[in-house]
Amino acid sequence: MIERELVIVGAGPGGMAAAISAYENGVRDILLLERDQYPGGILNQCIHTGFGLDYFKEILTGPEYAERFIKKIKAIPEIELSLRSFVTLLTGDKLLTYFKPGRIETVKARCLIMATGCREKTREMVHIGGTRPSGIFSAGLAQKLINIDGLLPGEEIVIVGSGDIGLIMARRFTLEGAKVKAVIEIQDKTRGLLRNVVQCVTDFDIPLYFNHKIVKIFGKDRVTGVSVARVDSDMREVTGTGFKIDCDTVLLSVGLIPENELIEMAGVRIDKKTNCPVSDETNKTSVPGLFVCGNAFMVYDLADSVSKDSEAAGRLAAEYLKKIGRAG
Amino acid sequence: MKIYDIIIIGAGVVGASISRELSRYKLDIALLEKEIELAFGVSKSNSGIIHPGTQNPPGSLKGKLCVQGNILTRQISRELGVDFKEVGELIVAFTEEEKLRLRELKKEAESLGVPRLEIVDSAWLGKNEPNLSKEALAALYAPTAGIISPYRLVYDLSENAARNGAEFFTETEATAIEKKEYFEISTSKGVFRSRFLINAAGLFADDISRMLGIDDFKITPRKGQEFLLDKKKEHLTNRLIFPLPTKTSKGVLVIKTADGNPMIGPTAEDIEDKDDLSTTDEGLKNVLTRARKMIPLIDGSDIIAYFAGLRPASGNDFIIRHEDKTPGFINVAGIQSPGLTAAPAIALMVCDLLKKSGLTLKKKLIFRSHRKKTIHLFTEPLKKAKALIKKDPGYGDIVCRCEQVSAKEITDAIDRGAKTMDGLKFRTRAQAGRCHGSFCTARLMKILSEKTGVPLKDITKRGKGSRIVLKDRRDD
Numbered sequence: 104m105i106e107r108e109l110v111i112v113g114a115g116p117g118g119m120a121a122a123i124s125a126y127e128n129g130v131r132d133i134l135l136l137e138r139d140q141y142p143g144g145i146l147n148q149c150i151h152t153g154f155g156l157d158y159f160k161e162i163l164t165g166p167e168y169a170e171r172f173i174k175k176i177k178a179i180p181e182i183e184l185s186l187r188s189f190v191t192l193l194t195g196d197k198l199l200t201y202f203k204p205g206r207i208e209t210v211k212a213r214c215l216i217m218a219t220g221c222r223e224k225t226r227e228m229v230h231i232g233g234t235r236p237s238g239i240f241s242a243g244l245a246q247k248l249i250n251i252d253g254l255l256p257g258e259e260i261v262i263v264g265s266g267d268i269g270l271i272m273a274r275r276f277t278l279e280g281a282k283v284k285a286v287i288e289i290q291d292k293t294r295g296l297l298r299n300v301v302q303c304v305t306d307f308d309i310p311l312y313f314n315h316k317i318v319k320i321f322g323k324d325r326v327t328g329v330s331v332a333r334v335d336s337d338m339r340e341v342t343g344t345g346f347k348i349d350c351d352t353v354l355l356s357v358g359l360i361p362e363n364e365l366i367e368m369a370g371v372r373i374d375k376k377t378n379c380p381v382s383d384e385t386n387k388t389s390v391p392g393l394f395v396c397g398n399a400f401m402v403y404d405l406a407d408s409v410s411k412d413s414e415a416a417g418r419l420a421a422e423y424l425k426k427i428g429r430a431g
Numbered sequence: 432m433k434i435y436d437i438i439i440i441g442a443g444v445v446g447a448s449i450s451r452e453l454s455r456y457k458l459d460i461a462l463l464e465k466e467i468e469l470a471f472g473v474s475k476s477n478s479g480i481i482h483p484g485t486q487n488p489p490g491s492l493k494g495k496l497c498v499q500g501n502i503l504t505r506q507i508s509r510e511l512g513v514d515f516k517e518v519g520e521l522i523v524a525f526t527e528e529e530k531l532r533l534r535e536l537k538k539e540a541e542s543l544g545v546p547r548l549e550i551v552d553s554a555w556l557g558k559n560e561p562n563l564s565k566e567a568l569a570a571l572y573a574p575t576a577g578i579i580s581p582y583r584l585v586y587d588l589s590e591n592a593a594r595n596g597a598e599f600f601t602e603t604e605a606t607a608i609e610k611k612e613y614f615e616i617s618t619s620k621g622v623f624r625s626r627f628l629i630n631a632a633g634l635f636a637d638d639i640s641r642m643l644g645i646d647d648f649k650i651t652p653r654k655g656q657e658f659l660l661d662k663k664k665e666h667l668t669n670r671l672i673f674p675l676p677t678k679t680s681k682g683v684l685v686i687k688t689a690d691g692n693p694m695i696g697p698t699a700e701d702i703e704d705k706d707d708l709s710t711t712d713e714g715l716k717n718v719l720t721r722a723r724k725m726i727p728l729i730d731g732s733d734i735i736a737y738f739a740g741l742r743p744a745s746g747n748d749f750i751i752r753h754e755d756k757t758p759g760f761i762n763v764a765g766i767q768s769p770g771l772t773a774a775p776a777i778a779l780m781v782c783d784l785l786k787k788s789g790l791t792l793k794k795k796l797i798f799r800s801h802r803k804k805t806i807h808l809f810t811e812p813l814k815k816a817k818a819l820i821k822k823d824p825g826y827g828d829i830v831c832r833c834e835q836v837s838a839k840e841i842t843d844a845i846d847r848g849a850k851t852m853d854g855l856k857f858r859t860r861a862q863a864g865r866c867h868g869s870f871c872t873a874r875l876m877k878i879l880s881e882k883t884g885v886p887l888k889d890i891t892k893r894g895k896g897s898r899i900v901l902k903d904r905r906d907d
Binding site for chain 1: 663706708709710711712714715731732734735736737738813816817820821824825827828829832835837838852865866867868869870872873876877887888891892893894895896897898899900901902903904905
């Protein structure tokens with residue numbers, strides 16, 4: 104079996120920043136595993152601007168922001184980037200098994216950084232009743248279909264939740280000629296950044312309902328509409344406030360969950376509510392030498408913050424390897 | 432025009448089982464299904480339990496066929512390479528009164544021929560089902576209960592029937608039937624003719640029967656809402672956990688599906704609309720409360736998916752009969768629970784009815800009883816997975832992250848007949864995990880489009896009217 108100094112899982116803004124930082128802090132053997140066919144993670148489908156303001160003091164799109172890191176990674180031969188590499192097993196002593204087209208590899212990591220990002224909460228997790236027709240998407244999937252694949256998921260849209268991806272997709276759908284009929288938020292304030300509310304919703308005159316929830320989704324084959332109602336301060340539906348909105352598409356933007364199934368498998372302590380590793384210090388976990396960074400550690404508002412904190416994970420990994428005495 | 436010996440209407444587990452059984456004989460068989468794929472009606476939302484035969488009234492037809500079916504399913508699953516796991520079930524008593532009823536249930540089941548029943552006490556339960564509520568006093572243990580994937584069973588039965596000559600027509604909805612010299616079935620795809628006609632139309636069996644003037648039964652859909660939990664909770668229970676049954680249902684159960692997800696449900700609601708597959712807040716609350724009474728560890732946040740199914744109920748028993756008023760016409764209706772279990776026994780019974788009504792059943796020289804097991808990467812040990820990838824690199828190309836489904840499994844499923852996103856889900860489990868297809872939908876659509884030649888914008892979730900996306904911008 105092959106042993107590597109440092110293995111990093113995920114080549115998004117977190118994993119790439121961690122890899123570069125680990126190298127700059129003296130680690131000379133880094134394996135960076137990415138399940139997609141390109142590095143960059145979710146940045147690739149974020150074609151809007153707003154990235155890099157903190158980190159580069161410039162306004163960049165997601166792919167531009169990713170490109171800065173990808174260039175650096177490619178210039179460092181000590182970082183081996185392995186694409187289409189899908190980790191399926193992880194043990195407490197940092198043994199990783201990953202699938203690639205054509206083979207399965209097992210590698211032992213002396214030190215491990217997990218930069219696996221997060222996934223979107225689904226309709227099922229917020230318990231929206233009604234039917235299950237086509238036309239129900241997570242905001243991120245809709246973004247991928249439009250921006251990467253050139254497909255328009257729907258023409259009359261209701262967005263559930265005011266997370267950043269949902270807000271950004273409100274603008275995106277409008278620019279694509281679709282009609283965004285409402286954004287429905289159960290809380291009394293937005294979950295996303297204020298700038299996204301202004302630039303993506305208010306500026307386009309899209310109705311934004313606070314203290315409202317989707318009660319039911321209608322439609323047999325394709326979504327035909329949703330029913331909406333006001334909620335009280337205990338999130339309970341207020342009777343008599345219900346109304347219906349006709350639409351062919353429902354977008355969910357109701358929160359993100361750190362994707363930590365692998366470290367859970369390895370026995371790392373996970374907070375059941377947030378799915379974050381239980382930890383007193385950023386990037387550290389209950390297993391020595393196993394670090395978690397970026398959105399897998401906690402859900403950040405900005406990619407810039409992900410990169411920054413992930414650099415710290417790279418440093419921690421370098422320190423750990425020095426301590427156990429075989430770095431470099 | 433071809434005249435079939437037998438036409439079966441409805442490609443759920445009942446129609447598929449009958450077609451496979453009949454494909455042993457020298458007969459021309461056609462199966463007509465109104466949906467775009469098989470198993471898209473009642474069978475797709477079945478829980479997958481192979482019942483032992485308990486909870487059926489003594490002397491009932493469904494009780495008798497259930498006990499037989501439980502035995503027959505084992506051989507069929509071996510022949511077809513469908514995973515059948517004999518996990519056993521517990522009917523749990525929480526009060527002294529319920530405890531007394533366990534003895535009655537045992538006696539009733541034994542009179543139907545259910546084997547190896549045993550009443551177990553709370554000490555046994557504590558040891559064997561540690562997550563069961565401490566308030567459980569005793570249980571009726573039926574070790575012969577099992578679990579199977581209902582849709583994969585239908586697909587594999589049909590595939591085997593087709594290999595033995597049966598013809599399948601999808602998106603072929605019967606709109607009118609006449610009995611002249613032959614049965615003449617007008618459908619959305621033209622007229623089909625046959626000497627014998629079997630109605631296995633599930634929820635719509637009464638509508639089909641009415642087309643031939645037989646309207647003495649009505650199918651009342653009884654809705655069941657089911658809630659699936661994350662696979663992480665796989666070890667919640669070891670066996671299928673039932674409460675004491677009521678008159679109309681077996682109650683809210685805690686089971687583990689064939690794919691390893693715990694599932695809680697179903698509700699039992701008599702409704703009118705045969706298309707009403709909606710789930711409700713009340714349904715969820717009801718199921719959660721009842722399930723937590725048995726397994727307190729269950730948490731609402733563990734739910735990753737839910738759906739509703741409709742049981743095609745007509746009274747309290749199955750209706751399986753030759754209609755003497757219309758010779759050659761056999762109704763197989765009201766096949767609610769335990770229909771999945773009973774299906775192979777129903778198929779034998781239908782063969783018998785056909786024989787009695789004048790059809791000659793002559794065995795084919797060669798009946799191919801076995802099919803090669805479909806490969807599911809997530810069930811294979813690492814060593815086997817390595818060998819598979821060596822043989823075909825597509826097995827190493829993971830498409831669905833939550834359920835570990837490879838590109839090769841997707842293309843295989845399409846080769847075996849999947850045409851829609853739901854068809855892929857049922858066959859491979861891609862999109863069935865915790866992210867609900869957020870990750871793999873785009874890739875699956877592409878593979879489906881490339882393999883079938885259907886443009887991306889016309890890929891559907893489950894056939895007509897259910898397109899995933901509405902426009903391809905590159906067409907503009």
